[in-house]
Amino acid sequence: MSETAIRPKLVAASAGDRLRKAAPLLLAPVMALAGLIAIADPATWLTLTVAGLAMGLMIFIMASGLTVVFGLMDVINFGHGAFVSVGAFVGFTVLAWLAGWTENPAVIMNLAAVFLAILASMAVTGVLGLAFERVIVAPVYGHHLKQILVTMGGLIVAQQLIHVVWGPDAIHVARPQSLRGSVIVFDAVIEKYRLFAVAIGLVLFLGMRHVLRSTKVGLLVRAGVENGEMVEALGYRIRRLFLVVFMVGSALAGLGGVMWGLYNETITAHMGSDLMVLVFIVVIIGGLGSIEGCFIGALLVGLLSNYMTFLAPKVALVSTIALMVGVLMWRPEGLYPVVKAK
Amino acid sequence: MADPLLTLSGVHTHIGPYHILQGVDLVVPRGGVSVLLGRNGAGKSTTLRTIMGLLKPSRGEIRFDGRLIGGTPTPAISRAGIAYVPENMGVFSDLTVGENMQLAATQGAFDATRLSWIKALFPPIATFWEKPAGTLSGGQKQMLAVARAIIEPRRLILIDEPSKGLAPAIVTAMTRALGELKETDTTILLVEQNFAMASALGDTVSVMDDGRVVHAGDMAELSGDAGMQERLMGLSLEVHQ
Ligand SMILES: Nc1ncnc2c1ncn2[C@@H]1O[C@H](COP(=O)(O)OP(=O)(O)OP(=O)(O)O)[C@@H](O)[C@H]1O
Numbered sequence: 015m016s017e018t019a020i021r022p023k024l025v026a027a028s029a030g031d032r033l034r035k036a037a038p039l040l041l042a043p044v045m046a047l048a049g050l051i052a053i054a055d056p057a058t059w060l061t062l063t064v065a066g067l068a069m070g071l072m073i074f075i076m077a078s079g080l081t082v083v084f085g086l087m088d089v090i091n092f093g094h095g096a097f098v099s100v101g102a103f104v105g106f107t108v109l110a111w112l113a114g115w116t117e118n119p120a121v122i123m124n125l126a127a128v129f130l131a132i133l134a135s136m137a138v139t140g141v142l143g144l145a146f147e148r149v150i151v152a153p154v155y156g157h158h159l160k161q162i163l164v165t166m167g168g169l170i171v172a173q174q175l176i177h178v179v180w181g182p183d184a185i186h187v188a189r190p191q192s193l194r195g196s197v198i199v200f201d202a203v204i205e206k207y208r209l210f211a212v213a214i215g216l217v218l219f220l221g222m223r224h225v226l227r228s229t230k231v232g233l234l235v236r237a238g239v240e241n242g243e244m245v246e247a248l249g250y251r252i253r254r255l256f257l258v259v260f261m262v263g264s265a266l267a268g269l270g271g272v273m274w275g276l277y278n279e280t281i282t283a284h285m286g287s288d289l290m291v292l293v294f295i296v297v298i299i300g301g302l303g304s305i306e307g308c309f310i311g312a313l314l315v316g317l318l319s320n321y322m323t324f325l326a327p328k329v330a331l332v333s334t335i336a337l338m339v340g341v342l343m344w345r346p347e348g349l350y351p352v353v354k355a356k
Numbered sequence: 357m358a359d360p361l362l363t364l365s366g367v368h369t370h371i372g373p374y375h376i377l378q379g380v381d382l383v384v385p386r387g388g389v390s391v392l393l394g395r396n397g398a399g400k401s402t403t404l405r406t407i408m409g410l411l412k413p414s415r416g417e418i419r420f421d422g423r424l425i426g427g428t429p430t431p432a433i434s435r436a437g438i439a440y441v442p443e444n445m446g447v448f449s450d451l452t453v454g455e456n457m458q459l460a461a462t463q464g465a466f467d468a469t470r471l472s473w474i475k476a477l478f479p480p481i482a483t484f485w486e487k488p489a490g491t492l493s494g495g496q497k498q499m500l501a502v503a504r505a506i507i508e509p510r511r512l513i514l515i516d517e518p519s520k521g522l523a524p525a526i527v528t529a530m531t532r533a534l535g536e537l538k539e540t541d542t543t544i545l546l547v548e549q550n551f552a553m554a555s556a557l558g559d560t561v562s563v564m565d566d567g568r569v570v571h572a573g574d575m576a577e578l579s580g581d582a583g584m585q586e587r588l589m590g591l592s593l594e595v596h597q
């Protein structure tokens with residue numbers, strides 16, 4: 015086979031192309047810088063930035079499953095918030111059982127209690143996700159309107175079930191002792207729990223990236239998001255892959271619920287559906303189906319809402335919507351539009 | 357001809373409200389290259405997609421190696437030994453060339469001998485192994501698509517217009533590679549509009565029009581009969597580039 019004919023260029027990823035791909039990575043640092051200029055006081059800025067990162071990473075945890083579920087099977091799950099709420103309540107229950115551990119001054123006992131709460135809520139929401147996919151989502155593959163209707167129905171049922179099991183009132187969740195209070199860093203007051211949330215969020219993001227980049231399942235998910243038919247033509251059952259992704263996504267939402275509950279120190283049956291507004295904004299900013307985009311979108315939303323809460327509390331919520339509109343005007347399909355075959 | 361590898365009898369396929377395949381009868385003998393020709397929109401790609409299970413036939417029978425496969429899910433058809441190179445190549449652009457190959461190797465590890473044979477057949481596969489497949493040129497993507505289909509031995513390979521949009525030199529290279537593949541015991545069902553490529557590779561040929569097979573015979577016979585080509589496809593007007 016004639017080398018000369020084939021050899022020519024790996025169509026050189028032009029400088030412009032690379033910049034296009036890298037540009038979104040700069041957004042979060044740019045936003046942080048803009049925040050610093052607007053806020054002017056470095057200590058306040060640091061407090062708000064850590065708060066923003068913590069919030070962003072928790073939103074990312076909740077949103078990641080949703081975006082991959084959409085990318086892989088074109089399924090719009092308005093019921094995703096149910097897993098957040100259920101996760102929070104399960105986590106609360108476990109922490110209440112382990113009150114002896116959470117009220118113990120030993121850091122290790124506190125962390126063990128939180129991790130058990132997380133494990134339990136992920137197990138419950140994972141299994142719930144499995145049932146949700148089989149019973150509610152599977153019959154409506156390919157029909158967006160029906161998906162919206164039945165998944166919202168599922169959400170309402172889940173919220174009512176929470177009322178039945180845990181009662182209708184908001185519940186106070188106490189943080190374990192060593193996650194209460196703040197530390198002072200460079201004159202800035204930083205809540206310990208926020209640092210904890212940032213750490214968990216980063217570990218999860220790196221873990222997810224590793225799975226998606228370096229394991230066969232991860233490669234299949236990425237391939238499936240781009241071209242599910244071809245994945246099937248290579249011999250893999252994409253429905254099974256999707257089921258796994260749905261379960262993992264639900265479990266992550268449950269984890270996000272525990273984290274958010276501890277962050278707010280209050281949980282309600284509708285906390286999940288309330289959070290879905292932010293989650294959908296993040297998913298849309300990132301580009302439906304893109305994990306990296308979702309991550310950047312979540313950081314942007316987290317930082318912006320915290321800066322705005324300080325700078326102009328009245329427009330804090332509107333500002334995230336404005337951010338979404340701005341991003342979509344720049345890139346109509348989000349920061350990282352997912353290439354779809356067909 | 358004794359016991360063909362693949363037979364379609366009276367296959368009908370609908371896409372939504374459209375009745376696309378209207379009783380396709382097609383026989384692919386064991387070994388060699390069977391070519392499927394036909395005008396644009398004749399239903400060639402739809403036929404391959406139906407064989408692959410990506411579209412469900414509404415009527416008729418598809419038999420692969422004696423077993424009925426019509427209506428079977430795509431992954432099962434793939435595992436029965438049919439590989440598919442779609443018209444759009446189906447390359448995963450976000451994954452590297454190597455990762456594309458890895459997913460095609462469903463058994464897990466690569467067979468080293470086979471992999472080096474493929475790298476010799478398509479040198480860019482080796483050169484760009486670590487590069488995202490999305491950065492390849494059209495010809496290189498086509499090579500990757502074919503390489504993926506043959507990384508494990510398959511009984512039958514469906515290839516949809518491998519010459520589409522490629523420069524003549526690359527078409528020649530691709531023809532040579534498929535010629536070498538033909539010498540293995542793999543059977544190829546090749547959809548091709550490029551008559552030079554089709555006649556260089558084909559042993560048998562079927563011609564489709566309007567969702568049916570309107571002619572089936574030896575490739576040599578069709579190649580040698582300009583009048584027949586004209587009648588079946590109006591070839592003299594469009595194809596001899
Ligand atoms: N998704 C679809 N929806 C509606 N009609 C379709 C669809 N896919 C194909 N068709 C129609 O089916 C007919 C056959 O299409 P097909 O792609 O099988 O033709 P083809 O022989 O492969 O043509 P080409 O040489 O252009 O690739 C065409 O008339 C086409 O318009």
Ligand SMILES: [Mg+2]
Pocket residue numbers: 400401402443516
């Ligand atoms: Mg076609």
